[in-house]
Amino acid sequence: LIFFISHSAWSLTTTDTLKVKELVTETIIKNQEIENTGVSVSVFNKKEIIFQSGFGHANMDEKKPVTTKTAFAIGSTTKAFTSLSMKLLENKGLLNISDRVLDHLNDFKLSNETITEQATIEDLLSHRVGLPRHDLLWLLSPFDREENYRRLQYLAFPEKAEENFRKKFVYNN
Numbered sequence: 001l002i003f004f005i006s007h008s009a010w011s012l013t014t015t016d017t018l019k020v021k022e023l024v025t026e027t028i029i030k031n032q033e034i035e036n037t038g039v040s041v042s043v044f045n046k047k048e049i050i051f052q053s054g055f056g057h058a059n060m061d062e063k064k065p066v067t068t069k070t071a072f073a074i075g076s077t078t079k080a081f082t083s084l085s086m087k088l089l090e091n092k093g094l095l096n097i098s099d100r101v102l103d104h105l106n107d108f109k110l111s112n113e114t115i116t117e118q119a120t121i122e123d124l125l126s127h128r129v130g131l132p133r134h135d136l137l138w139l140l141s142p143f144d145r146e147e148n149y150r151r152l153q154y155l156a157f158p159e160k161a162e163e164n165f166r167k168k169f170v171y172n173n
Contacts, residue, residue, distance in 0.1 A: 137151060
């Protein structure tokens with residue numbers, strides 16, 4: 001659906017726009033796994049929003065409907081956005097995912113000096129640096145992104161971190 005709309009949106013007529021609205025609405029309603037679960041949709045081209053709508057409930061207990069202004073926690077889908085962004089930058093010749101992080105962020109610093117020196121963009125994207133979660137650093141913390149980034153240097157690695165570097169998947173936000 002997204003592929004169809006994104007590749008066709010720039011040439012939509014008024015009739016086509018109505019068909020897109022119908023197609024999106026039918027698809028959302030037909031594919032909701034749990035009746036009335038919430039989803040918000042925007043279909044747009046380079047110049048304008050073609051269609052926007054909320055479906056289902058933002059809060060089922062209160063029967064609060066989803067609108068185009070409803071905020072959703074999108075969780076780990078941001079990792080896919082980040083990976084795509086890195087590949088787009090690579091396609092433009094601005095970086096290579098095999099580049100060391102320090103080649104692009106000269107102030108990058110982890111508590112393990114060897115891993116700091118060797119870590120690549122691909123290592124970060126693949127969760128193979130070996131740094132464990134440390135979610136309390138960012139989850140409900142008073143720190144902004146810049147401060148969280150600065151504090152990476154104080155986060156502890158497990159024993160044998162260098163031995164497991166690039167050999168073991170260790171999920172990390």
